Amino acid sequence: MITLQQRAIAHFDLDCFFVSVECLHDSQLKGKPLLIGGSSDRAVVAACSYEARRYGIHSAMPMKTALRLCPHAIVRSGDMDRYSEKSREVTSIIADKAPLYEKSSIDEFYLDLSGMDKFFGSLKWTSELRKAIIKESGLPISFGLASNKLVSKVATDEAKPNGQLEIPFGAEKNFLAPMPIEKIPMVGKETAAQLRRRGVETVKILSEVPPSLLEAWMGKNGISLWRKANGIDDSPVVPYYEQKSISTESTFPADTIDMEFLHAELVRMTEKIAFELRQQNKLTGCVTVKIRYSDFETVTKQMTIPYSCSDHVLLEKVKDLFKKLYDRRLLVRLIGVRFSHLVQGNYQINLFDDSQEMISLYQAIDHIKNRFGWDMLLKGTNVVPPDKRKYPAPKKDIMPYYKG
Template sequence: MDRAIVHMDLDTFFVSCERLTNSKLEGIPLVIGGGDRGVVASCSYEARIFGVRSAMPMKMALRLCPQAKVIKGDMELYSKLSNTVTQVIEEKAPLMEKASIDEHYLDISGIDKFHGSYKWTSELAASVTRETGLPISFALSVNKTVSKIATGEGKPKGNLQISENMVRPFLNPLSIRKIPMVGEATFTLLSRIGIRNIETLSEMPAEVLQQIIGKNGAELWRKANGIDLSPVEPYRERKSLSTDQTFHEDTTDIVFLKSILAGMVEKLAFKLRSEQWLTSTVVVSIKYSNFDTETKQCKVPYTSADHTLVRVVKELFDRLYQRRMTLRKVGIQFGGLVRGTYQINIFEDTQEMMALYQAMDKMKKRFGFDAVARGAGIILKCK
């Protein structure tokens, strides 16, 4: 049976959320993001006319569009509305995967026996807009890669249907940038050898492509040829991430304990970014040598940045560890998770910090987590 995979994407989601709460923002250039040294999280189509794009430095965005209204952003509002959209889709879709705060995949294979697949999806999109007030685009095709690319090509109002025999004609003329896994570095590398559109990429031998860009070469070749067998994963919302460490010997060494905590935060924060989560609740727990356990927690602005979370964890630990009795275990939990497609808290952090995290995460994914680490964790290797 042919697969029928839908990709649904909330249009300029952060902007649409702000306009729901303030109708005066309709029709004007609007930019969501941090301060002067921050980056653009989202922008309206009115701002895009001037060349403003997501992830652009805020200073550059305001040079291009000085009349734009800048709003810092409200992740709690965005998370709440995202969950409402998910509930509407979940009630009707046979199989749904929530890919990020504003994206969903649906597997509706076989549904055309009862309704036309495109008609059913159009009605679902209309239900989302009717019940939430948020505009949503979609595309229907044979796999996740093609449907995601098609959604982007159809925005803001055109919803596309790409049948199996139309996959290659649809993909061929597009830039390789349109393939989800192609970042700036891969695009630059391939451009240097004359590969700029998907058709040229698809005609390269997979083995050669693998030699050029590494282990992801074969996967990139498959996507360029419209091949993607990855399933739509059933939606299960993660509530928290946690880790703990029990010591071989009970200790009161504050420097050692804080270095342990810093290393634990770094691992958890890397996992947050890898799985595209932001946390809003930090919990620190300690267990004394007599097995008494104490915890403290606090709320934080949504983030997945090590430097923010390390500071909060150390402050909680200082407030928590008052008895100066030896400790046998420490633990950390990040809760109040929401989906986020950005690797750090773009509402607070600078472009330079964002670039640093992206570079570190890339090295960790390629060479292993221990390939690069914060200085605070070095003591772990010496202890």
């Protein structure tokens, strides 16, 4: 029987994914400082090449600041359609070959290869998969191979760019020990600052702090930090096909063909589950709209979309689907919206043409919704709070065919 400590977990990460896709599309961009994002003074950097990073540029930096640091940098607006297509291409390659994999973000994957040493050798098999991905997709990719997800992810970061690194079983703690505490996943600036003020600067020192003391300093996260510092992580690889969708639907007290009301409901439902996406730090790659008519016939229509969790992007897709789907002159009994093909990620990555103000707006909206409830801040499209919502009475005459 394979124990958790004997697992073989590979972490794959497409190097500078957005940049690599742009360079694949235009080879003249290779080796040059490249910034992905909007070109206005208020835009932010969504991604940057290694050449640009040498000038101190990093993602989420104002584009204006980045161009001051590197005036000769090339700026490209993001193309989420292209990035999503390449992400799905790599996913397909991995799905065809891996026994068990988890798509943890648009450009990251975990593979559980436990037991494969008996047949092929985990390192040999993983190396061959990496070569296949590079050959078939044209994109550089790195991987780390270790006994758990935490160490394999850190190993991938050390293997970049376009490399691979195996951490043998039993060597996890020694591998992490000399690294600065910021190398531990989920240790952000604030946590790192708190630890450094207490003299904890390396993973080795962090691993030697008594768990009870870390808990006193950091609360329940202190125990998690101690486990990570000691290379302990028993979290499973979650099969990608088991990734759940997020959906909502509404059955009306009275069947209706009031288009203004139906559109308002679509807006309300889309905002509700888009907020849930952001709460879970996820993006959706597929939108489905559902209609049930008064005669109980149920129809659905879906579309694959560039990965997103932004209201204004998803609302456009939902409305377009509804327009194409509603093709009968019948009263509507129920409508629903579902987001599927979920991956980890945040809304900043597809706001290529949006400003810092747009990002700040989403953060402010979600802060208010977190505090007072998702339905306390809605778009002004005839949407009212649930306790005051009045559903339309059924109409006797049938509305002419809906043209949008």
